[in-house]
Amino acid sequence: MKRNLLKSLFVTLVLVFTAIAAQAQCYIIGNDGKWLTNEAGAELQPTTEDGVYEGDVVFDDSQYFFVCTKLMDNPYDWDELLPYRYGPGTTVDFPIVYNKPLELTPAIETYNSTYKVADLGTHKIRVDFNAMTVTVDGTYPEHIYMMGTDGEWTLGVPSATLNHVEGTNLYKAKVEFTSNYFAFFKQMADTWEEQNLNRWIVKGEVLPNTELSLVKVFDKSSSYINRLGTYEVTFDYSNNTAMLYDETYVPEPETVIYFIGDDNNWALNTYFAKIPEVSDGVYEGQVKFGVGYFIIGTKLGNTINDWDTFNAHRFSSQADGEPIGAYSESPIFKNRGNYSSSFQIETGNEGEYVVTVDTNEMKIKFSGLVGISITNITSASDNITNYYDLTGRNLGTKKPAKGLYIKDGKKVVVK
CATH class of the missing domain: 2.60.40.3620 (Immunoglobulin-like)
Structure with a gap:
């Protein structure tokens, strides 16, 4: 009896979703960075197959989106939109794997997260309400490159090459570190100016066996790892994270x-x-x-x-x-x-x-x-910069009363 009841409930849900799919429109929210409930960032068009929608979606300032089947009258009716909203069904934002159908789940109050594409630009999105999947097209680079791991920084010549793991957002390789400074690059270039447009580093200490957040920089900044050796390096293309793994590593206890x-x-x-x-x-x-x-x-x-x-x-x-x-x-x-x-x-x-x-x-x-001592004291100049007292309090640009102050990072005497 219980089994028949569950079967009946399942059939009912399938019929409901099919009915929604046949009648509803399909909107993409968030790709334009506006996050409004009465205005879509893009609208997907119905295909010849009932319940399936497709379209090109431009991601300019935002890499995040969710799917909905109805727009609201007002811009911030999030509670009213919830019954028409679909996403990854997770409590955290979910990275899209390009060209792979991913689960599309009706949102609820505690599961209303968004998808995240790895690259800005135009992506073709396919929403299938029959299979309850969303698919985003995209092209992964063949490799992710590293420079500096061997102490060399030769333009266009990587010190290590990470290979794409098919069906994932990941790149992996065994890399020997004989030098402390390094950086990741999503492509090689003919000039340093172009090369540094694709440069990613870890800000802060690189700890082995730890998920590391990467940031994009446009200068010669580098990641730094104190412990040299051979690591299995993993680069997550969607989340812009990396890990340097060594099973022999044991962190030293310290206070x-x-x-x-x-x-x-x-x-x-x-x-x-x-x-x-x-x-x-x-x-x-x-x-x-x-x-x-x-x-x-x-x-x-x-x-x-x-x-x-x-x-x-x-x-x-x-x-x-x-x-x-x-x-x-x-x-x-x-x-x-x-x-x-x-x-x-x-x-x-x-x-x-x-x-x-x-x-x-x-x-x-x-x-x-650090580095400022009594020997650094000079006469105050008339440059327009702020004065600070010896407690670090900002006194503004007007020359203060006689005494000892800090200006331009140096101790100065106002006479």
């Missing part, structure tokens, strides 16, 4: 404070700097900061987006975006529940500092900029 933020693309399982414990509960070392936000903690996440693990070992600032700089001292707070705030390095305060994190007094302290 440190990790720095994560804009300077390492917010990858929670790696870092842009770390400082060691120098005495019980006190950590100290030199850290170089760019402009932007950062957070600190004593344990990395297990994956790039593992906030739960990192936040359980995180020290937060008093206020989100709290500015910090030369000669400053700020309180830190452990495990503040759902409210986890970050520090900010503002323009003019970037540079290298000796940083002390004291978990006994619950404070983070910045020294003056």
Whole structure:
């Protein structure tokens, strides 16, 4: 009896989906970056086969999309749109594998994620409501290249070549690292200007056996790995991630404070700097900061987006975006529940500092900029740049009262 009931329910669902497919229109939302519920980024056209739609879709500013069968009257009726929305049926955005039919699932409140294409540009999309699949066409490069792993940076000559794994977004190869600096390239070129248009690196420390977030750069920046040796290198073309795997690698246990933020693309399982414990509960070392936000903690996440693990070992600032700089001292707070705030390095305060994190007094302290000493004191010039007092407070461009200040990263005397 139970089996017949389930069979009847299944047949009913199939008939419902078939009816929807025969009558509905088919829209693509998100490819244009607008994310409106009353305006489609593209509309697919019905084919000669009932319930199957196709069309060319332009992805200009966005790599994400979902499918829907009806538009709303207003631009932000997300709850009303939900019954007409279809996606990957996952809680996270799902990378498309080109030319491979992927599952198309009715969205529900807890499963309303999107698909992600690997490349901007025009892709032909096929939606089949009978098979409940979506297929996106695309062309993968034959290889992904690496340069620098052998210490050589010869234009057009890769030091390693990763091969495409058929039916996936992945490229793999065994690579020997005899040099610390390297980069990935999606194609080879005849000039360095063209070559660097396809350059991808890891911002921050490269840790073996860890999923690494890659960013596209247009200069000579490189990834850095401290531990040389032979690794199985995997490059994920859709997610722009990489992994250097060595089954013999055993991470050394260490007690440190990790720095994560804009300077390492917010990858929670790696870092842009770390400082060691120098005495019980006190950590100290030199850290170089760019402009932007950062957070600190004593344990990395297990994956790039593992906030739960990192936040359980995180020290937060008093206020989100709290500015910090030369000669400053700020309180830190452990495990503040759902409210986890970050520090900010503002323009003019970037540079290298000796940083002390004291978990006994619950404070983070910045020294003056590394390399600036009393011998750097000069007379103040009339250049239009900001003055800072010795606590790092921005005093603006107007010349302050007599005294000792910081200007252009140097100590100056205003007479």
